[in-house]
Amino acid sequence: MTTFLQQVFNGLTLGSIYGLVALGLTLVYGILHIPNFAHGALYMVGAFMSYFFMVDMGVHYWVAMAGSAVVVAVLGIICERLVFHPLRNSPPIHDKIAAIGILLFLEAVVHMFWGSDFRRMSTPFSGVVNLDGVFLREQGILIIASTVVLVVALNLFLRKTMVGATIIAMAQNRDGAFLVGIDANRVAMMTFAISGILAAVAATLYAPMNLVYPAMGHLVIMKAFVIIILGGMGSIPGAIVGGMIIGFAEAFGGYYISDAYKDIIAFALLVVILSIRPQGLFAKGAH
Amino acid sequence: MHPASKYMLLALALLFPALATNEYQVYVMATAFIWAIAVYGFNVITGYCGQLNLAHGGFFAIGAYAVALLTADYGWNFWPAFIAALVLTAVLGLLVGAVSLRLKEHYFAIFTLCVGFIIYLLLDKWEELTHGAIGVRGIAAPDGFGLVNFRETIPVYYLILFFLVFIIWFTSRIQKSLLGRTFIAIRNGDDLAESLGINLMKNKILAFVISTTYAGLAGALYAGMIRFVGPEDGNILHTFNMITYLLVGGIGTLFGPLVGTLGIVWITQSLQFLEEYRMIIFGPLLVILVIFFPLGISGSFLTWMHRKAQALGLGPKKVQQASKVNTAREVENNA
Amino acid sequence: MLKVEHLTKMFGGLAAVNDVSVEFGANQINAIIGPNGAGKSTFFNLISGVHQPTSGRILLDGTDVTTMRCDNVAKLGVGRTFQTTNLFETATVLDNLIVGHRLRTHSGLWDVLINSKRLQAEEKMAREKARAALDFVGLSHAENRYIADCTQEERKRVAFALALATDPKIVLLDEPAAGVNPEETEGLAELMKKMVKHGLTVCLIEHKMDMIMGMADKIMVLDHGEKIAEGTPEEVKNDPVVIEAYLGSDHDAAA
Numbered sequence: 001m002t003t004f005l006q007q008v009f010n011g012l013t014l015g016s017i018y019g020l021v022a023l024g025l026t027l028v029y030g031i032l033h034i035p036n037f038a039h040g041a042l043y044m045v046g047a048f049m050s051y052f053f054m055v056d057m058g059v060h061y062w063v064a065m066a067g068s069a070v071v072v073a074v075l076g077i078i079c080e081r082l083v084f085h086p087l088r089n090s091p092p093i094h095d096k097i098a099a100i101g102i103l104l105f106l107e108a109v110v111h112m113f114w115g116s117d118f119r120r121m122s123t124p125f126s127g128v129v130n131l132d133g134v135f136l137r138e139q140g141i142l143i144i145a146s147t148v149v150l151v152v153a154l155n156l157f158l159r160k161t162m163v164g165a166t167i168i169a170m171a172q173n174r175d176g177a178f179l180v181g182i183d184a185n186r187v188a189m190m191t192f193a194i195s196g197i198l199a200a201v202a203a204t205l206y207a208p209m210n211l212v213y214p215a216m217g218h219l220v221i222m223k224a225f226v227i228i229i230l231g232g233m234g235s236i237p238g239a240i241v242g243g244m245i246i247g248f249a250e251a252f253g254g255y256y257i258s259d260a261y262k263d264i265i266a267f268a269l270l271v272v273i274l275s276i277r278p279q280g281l282f283a284k285g286a287h
Numbered sequence: 288m289h290p291a292s293k294y295m296l297l298a299l300a301l302l303f304p305a306l307a308t309n310e311y312q313v314y315v316m317a318t319a320f321i322w323a324i325a326v327y328g329f330n331v332i333t334g335y336c337g338q339l340n341l342a343h344g345g346f347f348a349i350g351a352y353a354v355a356l357l358t359a360d361y362g363w364n365f366w367p368a369f370i371a372a373l374v375l376t377a378v379l380g381l382l383v384g385a386v387s388l389r390l391k392e393h394y395f396a397i398f399t400l401c402v403g404f405i406i407y408l409l410l411d412k413w414e415e416l417t418h419g420a421i422g423v424r425g426i427a428a429p430d431g432f433g434l435v436n437f438r439e440t441i442p443v444y445y446l447i448l449f450f451l452v453f454i455i456w457f458t459s460r461i462q463k464s465l466l467g468r469t470f471i472a473i474r475n476g477d478d479l480a481e482s483l484g485i486n487l488m489k490n491k492i493l494a495f496v497i498s499t500t501y502a503g504l505a506g507a508l509y510a511g512m513i514r515f516v517g518p519e520d521g522n523i524l525h526t527f528n529m530i531t532y533l534l535v536g537g538i539g540t541l542f543g544p545l546v547g548t549l550g551i552v553w554i555t556q557s558l559q560f561l562e563e564y565r566m567i568i569f570g571p572l573l574v575i576l577v578i579f580f581p582l583g584i585s586g587s588f589l590t591w592m593h594r595k596a597q598a599l600g601l602g603p604k605k606v607q608q609a610s611k612v613n614t615a616r617e618v619e620n621n622a
Numbered sequence: 623m624l625k626v627e628h629l630t631k632m633f634g635g636l637a638a639v640n641d642v643s644v645e646f647g648a649n650q651i652n653a654i655i656g657p658n659g660a661g662k663s664t665f666f667n668l669i670s671g672v673h674q675p676t677s678g679r680i681l682l683d684g685t686d687v688t689t690m691r692c693d694n695v696a697k698l699g700v701g702r703t704f705q706t707t708n709l710f711e712t713a714t715v716l717d718n719l720i721v722g723h724r725l726r727t728h729s730g731l732w733d734v735l736i737n738s739k740r741l742q743a744e745e746k747m748a749r750e751k752a753r754a755a756l757d758f759v760g761l762s763h764a765e766n767r768y769i770a771d772c773t774q775e776e777r778k779r780v781a782f783a784l785a786l787a788t789d790p791k792i793v794l795l796d797e798p799a800a801g802v803n804p805e806e807t808e809g810l811a812e813l814m815k816k817m818v819k820h821g822l823t824v825c826l827i828e829h830k831m832d833m834i835m836g837m838a839d840k841i842m843v844l845d846h847g848e849k850i851a852e853g854t855p856e857e858v859k860n861d862p863v864v865i866e867a868y869l870g871s872d873h874d875a876a877a
Contacts (some may be wrong), residue, residue, distance in 0.1 A: 090581070092392050104573070106570070109567060233393070264408050483721060593712075593768060
């Protein structure tokens with residue numbers, strides 16, 4: 001029972017991180033129909049930025065996280081303006097290749113400044129809470145709590161504010177949104193900024209439990225893609241649910257099946273699901 | 288391309304070992320040829336058929352590992368292992384294609400990205416079969432004949448050149464034929480292709496299998512020449528490299544893969560400092576290419592040539608034909 | 623020629639096409655009109671096999687094609703154009719058209735490898751078909767032009783030629799005259815009449831009423847997925863239900 005609860009906690013922690021990353025990815029997809037392969041690189045830059053602010057500038061963990069969120073949000077906006085906006089009417093294969101270009105560039109830049117070493121990031125929440133034999137890392141608790149807060153905040157933003165409403169409107173009906181005069185450019189930039197913030201926060205939250213290195217975004221972004229395909233591309237609740245499914249599958253699979261192969265679980269799941277249902281698990285209607 | 292320039296190119300390739308100042312250059316050229324073969328495969332599925340297959344590098348690695356494991360662990364000779372690698376990549380291509388090609392556009396790209404990653408993880412983790420992270424040593428070189436020994440750089444260069452020429456010849460056949468036109472029709476759009484009576488699945492799978500077999504061929508030659516393979520050969524970065532080669536050279540053109548691969552391999556070689564940070568240049572290069580020069584070197588050149596020929600050659604003829612059209616229209620109108 | 627019985631297509635609870643029955647006679651120009659979102663394109667997609675209908679039947683010359691896959695429907699002689707046709711921009715007009723006859727050929731990879739007699743013969747045939755289609759639409763002079771260098775109207779004609787190269791019995795044209803000027807519209811209308819004269823059956827979706835009223839033999843009016851009227855231009859024009867449908871909804875089509 002204890003080990004079971006332990007895996008539940010681990011699953012929640014992992015699922016929260018995956019959910020946050022997938023959320024940013026699914027927002028961008030929902031609005032712009034771009035599978036942003038560079039999203040994992042934004043996540044990685046987020047971690048390095050926090051690392052930079054904490055280690056080189058000596059600021060507090062929270063300040064570093066905020067700084068990193070701003071930097072990555074701006075980076076997201078730049079990507080949208082310089083790369084995806086000019087490509088909005090190109091053949092579908094072009095934006096994907098451009099996203100890969102961004103990914104390669106960001107990784108190379110980080111690699112140039114910090115090298116390919118694995119770095120450890122500290123956190124003020126390094127303790128462990130022993131709850132009747134179940135070890136809850138403080139950072140894990142922080143991750144779960146922050147995710148809840150962020151998801152609720154994002155929901156409020158999307159439902160209660162004008163800007164949020166336009167984002168939703170555009171995700172649901174692009175042509176219709178243009179007709180009612182929504183400033184598509186602003187919405188696009190906004191979406192990229194939010195997606196960047198989510199990636200940076202997720203990275204800063206998870207980095208202390210993991211390591212910081214230039215290739216750290218690879219696995220995460222691919223899992224995020226699996227998640228949004230599971231949850232339906234563009235669906236916000238789908239991203240959270242999908243994140244949890246993968247988080248739990250990895251926590252339990254890693255413990256009960258094989259730790260070495262736990263990273264394959266997500267992809268195997270995707271292959272199985274898409275083989276049976278090419279339109280995804282929760283996708284609705286005609287394409 | 289003009290036949291004469293083709294023979295020029297071939298002659299240059301044949302003479303290259305004599306022109307090279309050291310054996311290392313021949314070695315680099317042979318490696319570039321191997322990559323070019325793989326990029327030709329990538330061009331079949333992505334350039335002609337329009338399906339962005341991000342697992343392409345994975346199939347290259349499978350071809351390489353097939354030869355590596357069969358020769359090093361199971362004592363096969365190179366050539367039977369080489370054939371086995373081709374068959375294996377073709378069969379796996381058929382299986383993966385049958386599943387993945389039911390997906391469209393983004394889904395296909397994401398799915399194949401995951402397939403590529405699964406291949407990489409398996410190479411890295413499945414130690415009983417693949418030796419894991421330490422890789423495979425002791426791979427057999429291609430068996431020579433008579434005095435030809437493929438352990439030496441120059442003979443192996445000619446061997447790889449032979450396959451490259453064969454691949455270019457075969458691809459040009461496909462491109463010019465109804466089959467190639469069918470692939471291109473699919474790239475133009477699934478809906479349109481279907482309305483022309485083209486069986487999408489059958490043709491996409493065929494293009495996919497051709498492409499994975501090319502990748503397998505390149506991988507098998509790579510294993511036979513380098514004689515060491517490791518999980519990093521299955522790294523997704525190789526696929527990204529191939530995308531760059533293809534885009535620079537000209538996606539969907541016959542000589543794009545060759546131009547792009549040789550060009551970039553040699554530029555990276557000559558600017559050593561680029562080796563580590565080349566992606567700082569290649570990343571933005573990819574973005575700039577898709578935004579401003581989606582045709583690449585070869586495509587832009589061909590377009591320029593064509594327009595020049597149209598402008599020069601057809602001046603007087605145009606007038607004459609235009610009048611013919613007018614009469615045709617009049618007939619229509621009267622009808 | 624084309625007979626549709628009680629055709630219905632549901633998209634997740636919504637009926638895009640609802641219980642439509644209609645018959646289009648051979649050798650005629652049949653037009654489908656209706657406000658935006660009336661289900662016109664879905665109707666075409668059902669006939670050509672892109673979508674499978676939820677219920678109902680589609681008969682082509684007596685053959686049931688209801689559940690047939692798109693490419694097989696095309697082989698039976700249903701040609702089609704789209705609102706926008708993506709072609710290979712940096713290839714010549716002729717190169718783009720040769721594939722049109724692919725569905726009547728059989729060469730595979732092996733033929734390519736050995737450059738078989740069959741492949742050579744079939745490629746020659748496909749090329750001739752493409753030239754004939756190009757001649758038919760009056761673009762022979764532009765054979766070697768890149769698609770990228772063609773005007774909007776020429777592109778429309780190329781799209782027609784591509785559909786004609788498949789040797790169709792019936793062609794479905796989705797807004798063939800969208801985005802071209804009135805004079806060019808006239809030319810395209812002549813081309814459709816010419817198709818009929820050469821034994822083809824034409825079915826088109828169009829918003830340009832002048833053009834439709836002037837040349838259609840039969841008009842079907844769709845609104846919210848349902849057939850609300852059918853008949854000759856004269857009958858449809860004076861039908862109160864049709865007038866109501868056009869004035870009642872966003873009536874961009876009436877312009």
